[in-house]
Amino acid sequence: MAQAEINLSSSGPEVGSDSFKSASFCGSGSPEVCRREKRTVFQGQDYFPCEASFEISPPSIGARILATLFRLWGLHSLNMKLTPLDSKAIAQRRQILHIMEKSQRGHFGAALSVMEIVRVLYDKILRYDSRKPLWPDRDRFIFSKGHGCLALYVVLAEKGFFPVAELDRVCHFGAMLGGHPESRKIPGVEASTGSLGHGLSIGLGMALAARIDHQSHRVFVLIGDGESNEGSVWEAALCAGKHHLENLVVLLDYNRMQSYGTTKEVQDLEPLADKWRSFNFGVEEVDGHDPAQLESILQRVPFAPGKPSVLICHTIKGRGFACAEGNPDWHHKAKISPEEVERLRKELENTR
Amino acid sequence: MRRTCLASLTDLARQDPRVVFIGSDTSRANLGEFIRQFPDRFFMEGVYEANLIGMAAGMALSGKIPYINTIATFLSRRCYEQVVIDLGLHNLPVRLLASGGGTVYAPLGPTHLATDDLALMRAVPNMAVVAPCDAEEMARLMPLTLSWPGPMYIRIAKGGEPIVSRPDLPFRIGAGIVLEEGRDVLLVSTGITAQVILQVHKDLAAQGVSAAVLHLPTLKPLDRELLQVQARGKTGVFTVEEHSLVGGLGSAVAEVLLESGWRGKSFRRFALPDAFAEDLGSQGEIMRKHGLSSESICGAIRKML
Numbered sequence: 001m002a003q004a005e006i007n008l009s010s011s012g013p014e015v016g017s018d019s020f021k022s023a024s025f026c027g028s029g030s031p032e033v034c035r036r037e038k039r040t041v042f043q044g045q046d047y048f049p050c051e052a053s054f055e056i057s058p059p060s061i062g063a064r065i066l067a068t069l070f071r072l073w074g075l076h077s078l079n080m081k082l083t084p085l086d087s088k089a090i091a092q093r094r095q096i097l098h099i100m101e102k103s104q105r106g107h108f109g110a111a112l113s114v115m116e117i118v119r120v121l122y123d124k125i126l127r128y129d130s131r132k133p134l135w136p137d138r139d140r141f142i143f144s145k146g147h148g149c150l151a152l153y154v155v156l157a158e159k160g161f162f163p164v165a166e167l168d169r170v171c172h173f174g175a176m177l178g179g180h181p182e183s184r185k186i187p188g189v190e191a192s193t194g195s196l197g198h199g200l201s202i203g204l205g206m207a208l209a210a211r212i213d214h215q216s217h218r219v220f221v222l223i224g225d226g227e228s229n230e231g232s233v234w235e236a237a238l239c240a241g242k243h244h245l246e247n248l249v250v251l252l253d254y255n256r257m258q259s260y261g262t263t264k265e266v267q268d269l270e271p272l273a274d275k276w277r278s279f280n281f282g283v284e285e286v287d288g289h290d291p292a293q294l295e296s297i298l299q300r301v302p303f304a305p306g307k308p309s310v311l312i313c314h315t316i317k318g319r320g321f322a323c324a325e326g327n328p329d330w331h332h333k334a335k336i337s338p339e340e341v342e343r344l345r346k347e348l349e350n351t352r
Numbered sequence: 353m354r355r356t357c358l359a360s361l362t363d364l365a366r367q368d369p370r371v372v373f374i375g376s377d378t379s380r381a382n383l384g385e386f387i388r389q390f391p392d393r394f395f396m397e398g399v400y401e402a403n404l405i406g407m408a409a410g411m412a413l414s415g416k417i418p419y420i421n422t423i424a425t426f427l428s429r430r431c432y433e434q435v436v437i438d439l440g441l442h443n444l445p446v447r448l449l450a451s452g453g454g455t456v457y458a459p460l461g462p463t464h465l466a467t468d469d470l471a472l473m474r475a476v477p478n479m480a481v482v483a484p485c486d487a488e489e490m491a492r493l494m495p496l497t498l499s500w501p502g503p504m505y506i507r508i509a510k511g512g513e514p515i516v517s518r519p520d521l522p523f524r525i526g527a528g529i530v531l532e533e534g535r536d537v538l539l540v541s542t543g544i545t546a547q548v549i550l551q552v553h554k555d556l557a558a559q560g561v562s563a564a565v566l567h568l569p570t571l572k573p574l575d576r577e578l579l580q581v582q583a584r585g586k587t588g589v590f591t592v593e594e595h596s597l598v599g600g601l602g603s604a605v606a607e608v609l610l611e612s613g614w615r616g617k618s619f620r621r622f623a624l625p626d627a628f629a630e631d632l633g634s635q636g637e638i639m640r641k642h643g644l645s646s647e648s649i650c651g652a653i654r655k656m657l
Contacts, residue, residue: 205410235403
């Protein structure tokens with residue numbers, strides 16, 4: 001099977017259709033060659049150069065079918081097309097795989113679904129100074145779904161909050177970086193998270209404090225869909241709506257998978273956008289793997305006057321690794337063999 | 353005591369712009385002045401304690417000192433994980449003003465009795481646990497809360513307790529107070545049981561037993577040194593608390609005494625049983641039923657000596 005064009009658009013308006021790009025990805029089948037254009041230039045240069053074409057080694061048929069179905073379903077509600085991963089996206093995923101290899105554990109799937117969200121925040125949206133992590137006027141970013149922290153570590157290291165060498169010893173005894181981010185140890189981490197459902201209330205408190213002090217910084221909180229099972233998330237949403245917190249932005253990683261399986265089977269959240277609207281939030285939706293779209297939409301916060309904002313980011317858990325995409329076995333992984341790492345490396349280089 | 357506590361917040365807010373009040377759908381009584389003078393620092397929020405602890409943590413991370421008030425059991429049990437992680441782990445200066453600690457809400461049944469709050473809060477690293485014995489001690493405590501670096505749980509009693517604390521004895525967070533010196537036995541209290549052991553002290557004195565009275569308004573960090581000094585040479589140590597037998601004052605004192613090699617004859621914890629309350633009625637009735645009156649404590653001690 002040759003390169004397969006997939007077009008999910010059906011009748012009805014496309015969300016943000018002007019900024020959704022047509023895309024192609026490799027269908028299931030035998031080894032094949034995929035072409036990926038080098039499309040992202042980061043700060044005037046191709047920051048993470050990579051090869052433009054690769055040989056794909058086929059993962060198991062089951063995994064491919066599952067991943068394909070998942071992609072279709074995950075993007076369906078947005079009439080969205082799959083955004084190919086650019087060179088930086090691939091390079092950051094290499095780093096995540098590197099951490100997994102060194103630490104022999106980690107919440108792989110979640111880190112991959114939030115990767116572009118975190119990247120765009122630190123590349124384009126947040127105001128911060130990595131040399132002065134506690135600069136009072138910085139925007140606050142609470143990484144509430146703490147288990148996805150490998151993505152955060154990759155970006156914080158890249159931005160100089162701590163030496164990149166720290167990525168070699170994540171979860172080791174005496175290390176700074178653990179399986180969940182801790183604010184008392186890691187420069188740039190605003191709050192210790194890991195237990196789900198805490199971050200939005202903390203962000204809400206920060207947003208209220210900024211209002212009391214007439215400060216103009218904003219608070220961004222990244223939460224997960226599994227996390228949204230926690231009642232405290234909705235307590236905080238109720239409270240944020242009441243306070244009309246324009247300076248509070250929730251980024252919801254909607255990868256539609258939780259630990260056991262799909263959100264559909266464990267705890268369906270739909271109609272998700274309607275829920276947030278009814279809690280008095282301004283709501284937007286986006287392809288959470290498209291940096292350009294993420295940037296343009298996040299430049300527009302608040303989404304509605306006098307309301308906090310929520311950006312529902314449609315993502316793919318495990319994005320970039322065919323065997324992990326939409327596969328709950330890769331929610332958390334420990335003890336990864338060198339062969340497995342090698343296979344993942346190949347999958348990444350062949351992904352689109 | 354509650355009135356003293358809440359009314360003092362207006363003064364604290366005037367002194368310190370970091371002070372913020374958060375209520376969980378509580379009464380506006382005693383807060384009118386605060387609302388008038390500092391409306392931007394007054395937050396009367398809904399009945400979602402977990403959210404409020406996180407919200408207070410977020411404010412504290414931005415430099416505020418939030419004081420949260422609601423019923424003790426909802427401020428301890430209901431949002432325990434938020435207290436442990438958001439306040440304890442982050443070691444933030446948030447004050448939990450816990451109304452009706454102990455058996456104050458006796459007529460409302462077991463859902464409203466906070467008889468495990470001291471144990472729960474003691475188990476939280478970085479948490480200070482303070483239970484003043486009367487309104488005047490509360491008044492001495494409140495100004496000191498501005499400068500305490502970490503989180504603090506403050507147990508507020510029913511109110512109208514007889515004043516037994518003494519203005520001439522210095523009050524410090526983390527320090528015990530010797531209300532009476534004695535030779536033979538040591539009586540130890542936290543919170544409102546100071547009044548009980550003072551009466552026990554008098555009753556024992558009438559029977560020729562000299563009892564020292566050590567009041568520990570701060571249960572954590574415990575004044576281990578003073579406790580050890582006071583226990584030394586006493587034949588008996590007796591703790592009295594309005595709390596379950598599990599993990600409260602008696603447990604804390606026993607831990608210190610055992611580890612310090614205290615070798616007295618008798619040790620006993622006078623406390624509520626490790627059980628849910630079966631009775632309604634009043635605080636006094638429940639305390640009496642479980643032997644927490646001065647008469648029954650005095651009688652029990654006499655038997656042990």
